[in-house]
Amino acid sequence: MEGVSGYHKPSAGCENSSFSHSPKAMAPGNYRYPEVKTPLPRQVHAPSPVRRFGLSSCTRQIRRNRSPRPRQDSGNALGDFISRNHNSLKRDALDSPVCYRTDREVIDVDDELSDVELISDDTSTEADFVQNVDMDVGDEAEKENELSLEDDDLEYGSVMVHDESEAYSSLVLNRSRPVTDVSGFEAYRKALKSAETRTSKLKDRGFAGFLKERCLALLRSLRSLWLQDEELIEYVQREPFLPLSKEDEKAVKHAFSANNIQNILVTHENSNIDITGETLRCLKPGQWLNDEVINLYLVLLKEREAREPKKFLKCHFFNTFFFTKLVNSGTGYNYGAVRRWTSMKKLGYHLIDCDKIFIPIHMNIHWTLAVINIKDRKFQYLDSFKGREPRILDTLARYFVDEVRDKSEVEVDVSQWRQEFVQDLPEQxxxxxxxxxxLKYLDFYSRGLDLCFTQEQMPYFRVRTAKEILQLKAE
Incomplete structure (x- = not known):
């Protein structure tokens, strides 16, 4: 072939390199080897070792710890890069310890749910992981940026992502977490089967019977408490009507006899009130009550409250002379006339601390009752004939303001208090x-009871009031 013009024998060592002859130096019809062209950029997927309970030390950690190698100029740069990185990744990934997140609470689940996988298959998981290590070989500058990793991208030896929920759904593969995604048919079927198994186990252990017994026991205890409350309420409502013994009736009958008219039957030392046979006879049927009997009974009601403060309301009982003294027929309203009646030294309390204040009103030949109801913020007037006296309530409102200002040094605004002329009451x-x-209005209101008596019970109340006065104890 020596005679052929234009043919040059290649020199040794040039098999893998292109000719440098220009087209002008070559004879027509003879061609040189084609030049090596840069291949199109494409992604290379490196193998990904995946652990069941977490990732390995992760590709970014591997790349951070690996010392950079000098770049070699080679015609087969792509093949060298793939081979070098594949072997390095495989070796370092297999030797590195397993890393997984431990900053989450581990929740134990039933055995039935433990086999439910948090990932669909290895292929999808591997594909998700490979997306984090994609490399663009088309551009060397971008390839180097991909291989370099900042320290702040790592935390606890695992790959960090900006979205924490995404990290735990795709990267942190922890079988101990309960199943939260039941959108798939298989996961829903297993969860339903687990619920049915639990129900059957509870039935086998007699849980339904146990729960029924507990409920019945609770209902019995509540019923017993309810019955106790009912009995207490019934007793409190029945207490004002307790029947009198034969001894009590005999003692009252003897006190009403003519032989005791001039005799002093009882004396109340604290109030200095003497009750004679003639005074007590006002409690006989058809008689009008006098001041001595009414005032002594009011004192006994206050002593009853002191004996059992939790059973009765805190009340103050003015005597039958208070309102007459407060409203003098000659001078009109006069607070100074009754100012000393309610001193702390005398009473031991202020009127503003009471629930109710009772004021007997004597209208010539008729008894009525006025109430300063502090508890309900209203002024009440009770008349067994259902009469109305607005001036009495206006006077008591003025007195209450002056009393609180004088004794407690407090300004009370009673302009919003209601004036009530009680209509739903027993009629005479x-x-x-x-x-x-x-007296029965006083008795029932101080107990906190409704006025649940009638005219037919007045003979009984007369005898009972006489018995309580003789014993100096209101019941």
Whole structure:
């Protein structure tokens, strides 16, 4: 072939390199080897070792710890790069310890749910992981940036992502976490099967019977408490109507006899009130009540409250002379006339601390009752004939303001307090029981009870009031 013009024998060592002859130096019809062209950029997927309970030390950690190698100029740069990185990744990944996040609480689940996988298959997981290590070989500058990793991109030896929920759904593969995604049919079926198994186990252990017994025991205890409350309420409502013993009736009958008219039957030392046979006879049927009997009974009601403060409301009982003294027929309203009646030294408390204040009102031949109801913020007037006296309530409102200002040094605004003329009350059907109606209004209101008595019970109340006065104890 020596005679052929234009043919040059290649020199040794040039098999893998292109000719440098220019087209002008070559004879027509003879061609040189083609030049090596840069291949199109494409992504290379490196193998990804995946652990069941977490990732390995992760590709970024591997790349951070690997010392950079000098770049070699080679015609087969792509093949060298793939081979070098594949072997390095495989070796370092297999030798590195398993890393997984431990800053989450591990929740134990039933055995039935433990086999439910948090990933669909290895292929999808591997594909998700490979997306984090994609390299663009088309551009060497971008390739070097991909291989370099900042320290702040790592935390606890695992790959960090900006979205924490995304990290735990795709990267942190922890089988101990409960199943939260039941969108798939298989996961839903297993969760339903687990629920049915639990229900059957509870039935086998007699849980339904146990729960029923507990509920019945609770209902019995509540019923017993309810019955106790009912019995207590019934007793409290029945207490004002307790029947009198034969001894009590005999003692009252003896006190009403003519032989005791001039005799002093009882004396209340604290109030200095003496009750004679003639005074007590006002409690006989058809008689009008006098001041001595009414005032002594009011004192006994206050002593009853002191004996059992939790059973009765905190009240103050003015005597029958208070309102007459407060409203003098000659001078009109006069607070100074009754100012000393309610001193702390005398009473031991201020009127503003009471729930109710009772004021007997004597209208010539008729007894009524006025109430300063501090508890309900209203002024009440009770008349067994259902009469109305607005001036009495206006006077008591003025007195209460002056009393609180004088004793407690407090300004009370009673402009919003209601004036109530009680209509739903027992009515008097004769001309002599107004005093007994007034005493029973006091008695029931101080107990916190409704006025649940009638005219037919007045004879009983007369005998009972006489018995309580003789014993100097209101019940």
């Amino acid at each position: 059907r004769n001309g002599f029981d107004c005093g007994m109606f007034m």
